[in-house]
Amino acid sequence: MATSADKKQEVGEGETLGLATLACHAGSDPRRWTSRDVIPPISMATTFLLDDPSDRSGFLYTRVGNPTRRSLEECLAAVEGARYAFCFSSGLAALLNTTYLLRAHDHIVCSADVYGGTYRFLKNCAARMALDTTNVDCTDVGKFQKAFLPNTKMVWLETVSNPTMKVLDLKALVSVSRQRAPHAIIIVDNTFLTPYLHKPLECGVDVVMHSLTKYINGHSDVLMGSLALNDPKLADELRKLQNYMGAVPSPFDCFLTNRGLRTLEVRMLRHGDSALQVARALESNPRVERVLHPGLPSHPQHKLAIELLTKGFCGVFSCYVNGTAQQTKDFMNNVKIFALAFSLGGHESLIELPREMTHSAMTEEERQAIGITDTLVRISIGLEDPRDLIRDLEQALLLAIPNPKD
Secondary structure (H helix, E strand, C coil), rough: CCCCCCCHHHHHHCCCCCHHHHHHHHCHHHHCCCCCCCCCCCCCCCCCCCCCCCCCCCEEECCCHHHHHHHHHHHHHHHHHCCCCEEEECCHHHHHHCCCCCCCCCEEECCCCCCHHHHHHHCCCCCHCEEEEEEEEEECCHHHHHCCCEEEEEEEEEEEECCCCCCCCCHHHHHHHHHCCCCCCEECCCCCCHHHHCHHHHCCCHHHEEECCCCCCCCCHHHHHHHEEEEEHHHHHHHHHHHHHCCCHHHHHHHHHHHHHHHHHHHHHHHHHHHHHHHHHHHHCCEEEEEEEECCCCCCCCHHHHHHHCCCCCCCCEEEECCCHHCCCCCCCHCCCCCCCCCCCCCCCCCCCCCCCCCCCCCCCHHHHHHHCCEEEEECCCCCHHHHHHHHHHHHHHCCCCCCCC
């Protein structure tokens, strides 16, 4: 764990700095190291020298704390606008740690259309811990309000849902949560948007979660998750859980993620701009039935999206193919630049079929209820030339669906 309390002294006391500046410098003061490295060195040590048995002034054991991890955690806290940040070995490990803030028979309110891994964990693992979850369409504030029970202790949301790209009125949901369950912990998975596009803590939530595997690392070579927050008591609990449960990332992975974080802003600008270009092209293609991108006027929450996301949109969107289930698979198999693969947010463009991949653990009834059909495709736009990506998708669609439906 790290606090961002001392980072201002490193990058300019009392200054208001932009995200790009904080990403480049927070937690990385060369004066910390005797070698004066301008980037944080990789500390592979598992244990550290003490002055005496009661010495707790520095690092003790790398599960408890590590210099390279501390640098990353301080930088994450800075860019998120948080006082504290904690890194874990995966996004799901971060989710697991949050459930240990609860007690048996507590209740969780969760978005109906969340990341498939979140759904699987809450249904198959949290349930074994006697934690009950209600999944609800959070675009309907009335339904959201009715989902609360007397024992609701946690609310789990995604500002932009995965994979149906629904946009939530986060401030309204926070207001309802505080009224219905004043002591419930409100957590937002901000993986899709990153702190460059959206800072949920400013909307009043308690904890922001990230799969750092995705945009923040940005190169598809690290598995890691994080939690960021401001409440000192909650931070103390998470600090203990991080230590007691031991699901911490390696120093080398922390180094790689810190390196990826340096370029977050410029990458998000390119991801977002390219994705909107590709989405517009697909929306005009007769072989695509519908495109789900919050930046398009056709999106049901477009007005809310442009009010909430003033800096733009991420590189992920979804679409319904205007064809059969088999033609949808043929389309995905025909792409040349895109990789048919899980995940998102890397420099390379990916394509996936949620029904059979990320959300296969849901029942068919559950998938249909939230719009995950056998023709829904999720697309993650990388850093390639968007003109090449458009041509690739168009040729793949043409091969798969020579005669589209009217």
